[in-house]
Amino acid sequence: MADLTPEQREFQEYARRWLEENKPGPPPERLPITAIEVMTVGQRDYLQAWQKKVYEAGFIGCDYPKAYGGGGHEGFQRIANQELSRAGVPFMLNVIGLNMAAPTILVHGTEEQKQRFIPGCLSAEEIWCQGFSEPGAGSDMANQQTMAVRDGDDWIVNGHKVWTSLGHFAQWMILITRTSRDHKYDGLTYFLAPVDNEPGVTIRPLVKLTGESGFNEVLFENARLSDAYRLDDIGKGWTVAMTTLTYERGAAEGAGGGGSGEGSKSKGGQDTSAIGKLIDLSRNSFRDGKPLSDDPVTRDAIVEQAIIRAGLKQNARRAAVGPLTDHPMRLPLQQKVVSTEFAQDTARLGVDIAGAKSTLYKLDEAAPDEGHWPLAYMNSYGHTIAAGASEIQRNILGERVLGLPKSK
Amino acid sequence: MSESKNTTAMPKDFGFGEGEELLRDMARKLLRDEIPIERLRQLVAPDPDKTYTRGERPDWDEALWKQCIELGWTGLAVPEELGGVGLSLVGIAGLVEEVGRAAFPSPLLSTLAASFVLTEAGTPEANTLLERIAAGASVSLAITDETGSWEAATCEVEHSASTEGGSTLSGRAYYVQDAFKADAFLVLSKGSDGHRLSIVESGQAGLEIAQDHIHDLTRDQATLSFGEVVVEASAEVSLNAAAVVSRAWSAILVIVSADLVGTSEWQLQTTTEYARTRKQFDRPIGFFQAVKHPLSNGMVKVDRARSLVYHAACCVDHGSVDACEAARMAKSAASDAGRFLSDRSVQLHGGIGFTWECDVHIYFKRSMHNQSLYGDGFYQRSKLAERMIGPIGV
Ligand SMILES: Cc1cc2nc3c(=O)[nH]c(=O)nc-3n(C[C@H](O)[C@H](O)[C@H](O)COP(=O)(O)OP(=O)(O)OC[C@H]3O[C@@H](n4cnc5c(N)ncnc54)[C@H](O)[C@@H]3O)c2cc1C
Numbered sequence: 184m185a186d187l188t189p190e191q192r193e194f195q196e197y198a199r200r201w202l203e204e205n206k207p208g209p210p211p212e213r214l215p216i217t218a219i220e221v222m223t224v225g226q227r228d229y230l231q232a233w234q235k236k237v238y239e240a241g242f243i244g245c246d247y248p249k250a251y252g253g254g255g256h257e258g259f260q261r262i263a264n265q266e267l268s269r270a271g272v273p274f275m276l277n278v279i280g281l282n283m284a285a286p287t288i289l290v291h292g293t294e295e296q297k298q299r300f301i302p303g304c305l306s307a308e309e310i311w312c313q314g315f316s317e318p319g320a321g322s323d324m325a326n327q328q329t330m331a332v333r334d335g336d337d338w339i340v341n342g343h344k345v346w347t348s349l350g351h352f353a354q355w356m357i358l359i360t361r362t363s364r365d366h367k368y369d370g371l372t373y374f375l376a377p378v379d380n381e382p383g384v385t386i387r388p389l390v391k392l393t394g395e396s397g398f399n400e401v402l403f404e405n406a407r408l409s410d411a412y413r414l415d416d417i418g419k420g421w422t423v424a425m426t427t428l429t430y431e432r433g434a435a436e437g438a439g440g441g442g443s444g445e446g447s448k449s450k451g452g453q454d455t456s457a458i459g460k461l462i463d464l465s466r467n468s469f470r471d472g473k474p475l476s477d478d479p480v481t482r483d484a485i486v487e488q489a490i491i492r493a494g495l496k497q498n499a500r501r502a503a504v505g506p507l508t509d510h511p512m513r514l515p516l517q518q519k520v521v522s523t524e525f526a527q528d529t530a531r532l533g534v535d536i537a538g539a540k541s542t543l544y545k546l547d548e549a550a551p552d553e554g555h556w557p558l559a560y561m562n563s564y565g566h567t568i569a570a571g572a573s574e575i576q577r578n579i580l581g582e583r584v585l586g587l588p589k590s591k
Numbered sequence: 592m593s594e595s596k597n598t599t600a601m602p603k604d605f606g607f608g609e610g611e612e613l614l615r616d617m618a619r620k621l622l623r624d625e626i627p628i629e630r631l632r633q634l635v636a637p638d639p640d641k642t643y644t645r646g647e648r649p650d651w652d653e654a655l656w657k658q659c660i661e662l663g664w665t666g667l668a669v670p671e672e673l674g675g676v677g678l679s680l681v682g683i684a685g686l687v688e689e690v691g692r693a694a695f696p697s698p699l700l701s702t703l704a705a706s707f708v709l710t711e712a713g714t715p716e717a718n719t720l721l722e723r724i725a726a727g728a729s730v731s732l733a734i735t736d737e738t739g740s741w742e743a744a745t746c747e748v749e750h751s752a753s754t755e756g757g758s759t760l761s762g763r764a765y766y767v768q769d770a771f772k773a774d775a776f777l778v779l780s781k782g783s784d785g786h787r788l789s790i791v792e793s794g795q796a797g798l799e800i801a802q803d804h805i806h807d808l809t810r811d812q813a814t815l816s817f818g819e820v821v822v823e824a825s826a827e828v829s830l831n832a833a834a835v836v837s838r839a840w841s842a843i844l845v846i847v848s849a850d851l852v853g854t855s856e857w858q859l860q861t862t863t864e865y866a867r868t869r870k871q872f873d874r875p876i877g878f879f880q881a882v883k884h885p886l887s888n889g890m891v892k893v894d895r896a897r898s899l900v901y902h903a904a905c906c907v908d909h910g911s912v913d914a915c916e917a918a919r920m921a922k923s924a925a926s927d928a929g930r931f932l933s934d935r936s937v938q939l940h941g942g943i944g945f946t947w948e949c950d951v952h953i954y955f956k957r958s959m960h961n962q963s964l965y966g967d968g969f970y971q972r973s974k975l976a977e978r979m980i981g982p983i984g985v
Contacts, residue, residue, distance in 0.1 A: 186603060462980055477983045482976035483969065489979060490920045490972075494895030497902040501894075504604045506612040507685075507901060517891050578880070580887035585863045587877035587886065 187262070195262050201240050202270040207233050210273070213553070216562055218278040219348035219569070220397040227310075227352050230276035234307035242267060243281065244305035247289070252302030279349060280304030280311035284357050287427045288375070291415040300355070300375060312353035312378065313431075314344040314401060315424065322575050323591070324359075325368050325421060329403060331360035336410050338362075338374070340383075340403040346569070350386050350399035354379040357427060359420050371420030375412045383407065393561045431570050457529045458489045461536065464551060468536050475536050488529050495522055513584045520567075520576035527563035534560050605905040611682035617662075618686045622693035625655050628950050631694060635808040639947055642808060648771060649808045651696035656772075664699055666725030668706035668842075673718055674725035675706075680842055680904040684849040688897075691853020694957050696809040698729035698772035703846050705730035705777045707839035712788060712829040720775070720790055720828065729772055733764035733791075733815050734779035734836060741840075741965065743779060743786045743833035748817055750780040750787055756824030758782070758789060760797075760817040768964075770800050770813035778817070779832050786832035789822040797821070807960040808953055841907050841918035844971075847964050848900045848918075848925035854958045855893045855925070858932040861951065862886060862939050869941075876939070885935045892928035899924045916978055923971035929958040930968070 187195065211225045221227055237243055242263040247253020275281060285304040288296055303309030320326040329342020340360060350356070356376045363370030378384050383406030388396040415423050462485060465476040475481040495518070501507050502514040533556035534541040541557055543550035567573045581587040626634075635649040636642075642649055659665075667683050669675020678686075683703065690699055706724055709717040724730055736745045748762035760780055767776065776791045776798075791798055797820035803812040829835045863886055866877030876882045903917035911917075936951045937944045944951050966974070 458979075465980070476980050479973065479976075479983070482980055482983075483972050486923075486972040486975045486979060489975070490899070490924055491895065493902070493917075493920055494899055494924060497898035498894060500603060501605070501898045501901060504607060504901075506615075507605070507607055507897070513890070514894060517894060521891055521895075574880070574884070577884040577887040580890060581877070581883035584890065585859075585877075585883075585886055587863065587866055587883050588875050590878065590880060590883065 188258075190256075191258055191262060194256070194259055195266065198242060198263055198266040199270075201242075202266055202272060205236065205240070206270065206272060207236075214273060215395070215397070216559060217566075218274055218276050219565070220395060220562065221276060221349065221352070222396050227276065230273060231307045231310070233273050234275045234277055237267070237272075237275070238306045243275070244285070244301070247285070247301065247305065251289070251297050252305050275307070277304060277307040277310055279313050279353075279357070280307070280309065280355075283313060283427045283431050284311045284355070284375070286430045287357065287423060288414065290426050291373070291419075291423050295411075296375070296414065303355075309354045310349060310352045312347050312350040312356045312399075312401075313427075314347055314356045314358040314376070314378075315427075316346045317343055318345055322572060324424065325371065327359050327361045327371055329358075329360045331362050331372060331374070331408065333362075333410075334407075338408045338410060338413075340376070340406045340408050342403045344401040344403075346389070347386070347399045347401050348397060348569075350378070350401055351388055351396075356401070357414075359424055362417055362420075366418075368421045369418050371424070372417050373414045373420040373423040374408055375414055376406075376408055377412070381406060391562075392564065393558060395562075428571070457526075458485065458492060460552065460555075461485050461488065461529060461533055464533055464536050464556075467551070468538055468540070470538065475538075481536060484532055484535075488525065488532060491521070491525050491528075495525065510584050516576070516580055516584060519571065520573045520580075523563070523566040524573060527560065527567055530556060530559035530563050601905050601909050601911065605901040606679055606681045606908055607685065607901065611679065611685050614678070614682060615685035615689060618689040619692070621658070621662075622689055622695055625658070626652060626693055626695055631809075631953065632950055635696060636947065636953060643804075643806075646802070646804055648802060648811050649696065651772070651809075656697050659697065659699070660727040663725075665702050665727055665729065668703050668710065669721045669725040670710065673721045675721065676725075680845055680907045681901060684845055684900055684904045687846050687849040688853040688856075688900075691850035691855075691957075691961075692857045694809045694854060694857070694954055698731065698769040700846055700850060701731035701768040701773065702729045704732050704768075704839070704843045707842040708732060708777060708788065708836055709828065711835045711838040712831075714828060716790070716825060717828045719825070720777075723775075728774045729769070730775050730777055730790075731768055731770055731773040732779075733767045733770075733776040735764060735766045737763070737765050739766060739963075741836070743781065743836060746779050746781050746786070748778055748780040750782040750789070750822075752782060752784055753821075753824075757822045757827060758787060760789065760791065760820040760822060762817055764815045764817075766803070767800075767813050767815050769810050770815065771802070771811045776815065777828065778815075779836065785830060787827060788829040788832040788835060790826040790828060791817070791820055791822065795820060805960065807956045809957045810960065840965075841903065841914040844918040844922040844965055845900060845904045845907060847961055848896065848903070848921040851925035851929040851958060851961045852893060852897045852900055854954050854961065855889075855896065855928045855932045858936040858951065858954055858958070859886065859889050859893055861954075862889075862932075862936045865940055882939055885939070889928070889932045889935055892924070892931050896921065896924040896928040916975060919971040919975050922966065923968040923975070926962040926968040926971070929962050933958045 210229045215221055241254050244253040245256050245259035245263050249255040285301050288300050331338040331340045356378045358374045358376040360372055361370055362372040383404045385402040386399050388399050390396050465481055466474050468475045498514050537551050537556050540551050545554035578590050582589050641647050663676045666675030667678045671677040709721050735741055736747045748760055748764055750758040750760050752758050773793055778789050778791050780787050797818045799816040801814045805812050866882050867875055869876050899921040903921040906914040906917045933955045940949055943949045
């Protein structure tokens, strides 16, 4: 990288050295593909300790103000993320805290809220979850039915949140509620809500297609919430939620960081070595006695994915080159849909290549790559649905970038 | 794969600086002012019978090309010490994108391709021709066999060496791009002493240029027959032709890909504009997701190709070992983007899109020609597979 300042270069060298010397030992049990699939206490403890260590070494929240537990630097987070990805170390556990709560609080929070909440997001001392989706409010997120009614200095909350990732480990939730039925968008208010053993808050795990848990439903039944935990003004919840979504979908810089997840909780568990793994798999998968690495159709399909992967990488590079981008959001807004579908397509290709062996799942000792391919494929739908489903992403591209009329 | 050491040493901005931007923007403005779509249509597609029944070549704007020559376009890839601009390939790609966007008929691409080969040859004879190019000459490569292969081994022109260092050429070269706009050809031939590259003037005795009847209206193509064409020693560019051509290959793929990115972007913008304005069922058709989503997908494809084009160009500029792989990826992505957007540009225009009246056919054909030129996506990927996975059956 030609354009690093001397301080940044020094930081990069320090990061490389530190990561080499502090690579964590193997996890006590198999880790899931991304943080939003973390299921067990063993996985949680391991990942929480790792995030804390990385934070204390100065690789998380690098560009956040010192007053909020950050490093107070400029342009360090990008470097730290790159080095963390490159080192192939485990992902960060507190993705919602890092990439959604922290940047949203930084924009919309009071001084007190920033000091109170941001450090815990960065260090993983407090795990966060996101209470946006409801049974009737998915893609149409403004259709919130969870009501918050004012009661003195408090609010009384009633409602039903679903698909709440990490809810089972969380102390805090970024929560959208309806505070007025008169306006769809302007009737929303955003809170930072305590959810760990709170009276009136029930968290129940939901089981996914893969057979794993990881997300939850959260019931609010006359739960009491202090007005001190309201983020920004009453009725401004939609605007605040939009801030969260720009970070969630990876279209904005400034998230808390943490490498492998590279800013978003929904990069589809993009595996940088996916192509190499596919090639190896094709060498060891046979049809009629011949390896699939000799089959032209399989070869074409693998190379096609390699090109998509290279394109993602070069898009990220070009997005920063003003004269080679026509519309500032054109490349950033593509990232989510392209990377999650890439993950899905490569996983599916792995299933195809594994053939008969793709029937073998996690527990089977003969399963190629410990059952990674069918698991990754099934799991990939979580990412093409969460955080703005692919269809919604294509609407957004067509409407915001190409200026086509709105679908809704 | 694409992460070798030297990639980190390459500029993050691909080396696309102010100079490159200025030149690109000037090209964009010139082409927009001088050859807007109305003018292009009059020029190349006045009536279908002219080209497709009577077999005449479409017109092109030679006066505008003269202007381009004055602006130094023929010398873009010619080193400064030989009187050229010596522009980086990244800069050239930027300009060629505009040429594609305007579907500008000219010998620019063929001359750039010849310049890359001549620069790789590096002989005094090559340099002399490069000086001529910088001064305004157009040159095209005559290196392809009848099956469309660019491998030197199957070349169908043969030479017999003369004692004075020259040679006599006989045989045929096929699919020669913009042959009727070229002043000279760079001809690949094989003989008992290996492969040669020789300069043959377009009016030279023994050379016959037979027009191919192609569908693309924005260029011409020909089959060259060499009947004992005598080449002087001073016109022998290289005695190591196979290696020279293969070294230039990445740059050649980059410029065709850049042209495809330009035509694809035009197709995306034009079809989007139509989807914003054409109403059916009381709404602009772009409201419907069966129209909207393919346009979003088209954008994703053009952007992938564009990013890969600049990456490949940057690899070539910095002598990266990844250049060949990057260039093939760029050509694959650009061919596929071109194919997808050509398809949707016709379909989403409906009936009018299927007519001669609607300009999309001009771009459809230029794109289709470019998609297959020097190998389509399938071909590039099969070559990439040999590198990434290894040859079949070993
Ligand atoms: C693994 C996972 C983790 C999640 N984690 C969280 C979390 O932590 N917190 C949280 O709040 N939410 C979370 N979600 C919820 C997620 O944000 C929603 O599932 C998502 O927004 C889609 O909403 P829905 O499920 O209600 O589907 P719907 O909105 O009902 O969509 C159903 C289908 O219709 C399509 N569709 C809907 N509207 C349109 C339209 N206008 N045009 C075209 N197609 C349309 C969708 O693309 C989809 O294919 C998670 C989801 C998953 C799968």
